[in-house]
Amino acid sequence: GAVVSQHPSWVICKSGTSVKIECRSLDFQATTMFWYRQFPKQSLMLMATSNEGSKATYEQGVEKDKFLINHASLTLSTLTVTSAHPEDSSFYICSAPNYRTGSRGNTEAFFGQGTRLTVV
Amino acid sequence: SQQGEEDPQALSIQEGENATMNCSYKTSINNLQWYRQNSGRGLVHLILIRSNEREKHSGRLRVTLDTSKKSSSLLITASRAADTASYFCATVPFGNEKLTFGTGTRLTIIP
Numbered sequence: 691g692a693v694v695s696q697h698p699s700w701v702i703c704k705s706g707t708s709v710k711i712e713c714r715s716l717d718f719q720a721t722t723m724f725w726y727r728q729f730p731k732q733s734l735m736l737m738a739t740s741n742e743g744s745k746a747t748y749e750q751g752v753e754k755d756k757f758l759i760n761h762a763s764l765t766l767s768t769l770t771v772t773s774a775h776p777e778d779s780s781f782y783i784c785s786a787p788n789y790r791t792g793s794r795g796n797t798e799a800f801f802g803q804g805t806r807l808t809v810v
Numbered sequence: 811s812q813q814g815e816e817d818p819q820a821l822s823i824q825e826g827e828n829a830t831m832n833c834s835y836k837t838s839i840n841n842l843q844w845y846r847q848n849s850g851r852g853l854v855h856l857i858l859i860r861s862n863e864r865e866k867h868s869g870r871l872r873v874t875l876d877t878s879k880k881s882s883s884l885l886i887t888a889s890r891a892a893d894t895a896s897y898f899c900a901t902v903p904f905g906n907e908k909l910t911f912g913t914g915t916r917l918t919i920i921p
Binding site: 694696722724731732733734735736739781783785787795796797798799800801802803804806 | 845850906907908909
């Protein structure tokens with residue numbers, strides 16, 4: 691199956707600093723990627739849709755200036771948590787649909803391994 | 811926002827038994843997908859069932875979909891210890907490709 695690689699798998703940062711998380715599609719092109727946030731023992735909440743070559747689309751309640759998304763190429767999307775605070779501590783996961791396996795809206799999503807962010 | 815609920819929230823069974831998880835959702839869908847998540851890891855796609863399908867099989871997995879009741883079930887037969895994980899259903903509406911996840915079921919297989 692298709693592979694999506696997310697890096698780093700975990701990061702600890704000081705409050706007030708920024709953290710960048712990378713999401714790469716290794717063997718397919720991903721014009722669209724999705725970023726999720728997951729709290730312990732809870733479900734995934736969609737944060738934003740990352741679109742190659744255009745601005746990301748954020749879900750209601752997600753601060754654009756707080757969670758900067760850049761989809762610079764067909765295989766890379768980055769999520770930067772700016773001026774991180776302890777409440778930003780969470781598990782962040784990216785995913786990308788592989789349209790070779792199905793049409794848009796009818797294809798499985800491939801997920802990265804997730805990034806555990808801890809802000810101290 | 812979350813599309814729906816999964817039931818049960820947690821399930822513990824003996825190895826070799828069958829496990830059934832249910833998912834209910836609220837709005838019309840294009841398809842429904844099931845994913846597995848091992849603790850602290852990303853999600854792995856299990857199966858996709860389209861709105862015009864009623865049942866689908868993949869190995870030990872059997873998924874049903876009842877669009878009139880807005881519900882789906884995932885059956886894992888002959889469970890194994892390696893099946894221990896959280897299982898999520900996710901819906902995709904028409905004209906969209908966003909996945910909206912259910913609340914998840916934590917499955918524990920007791921060896």
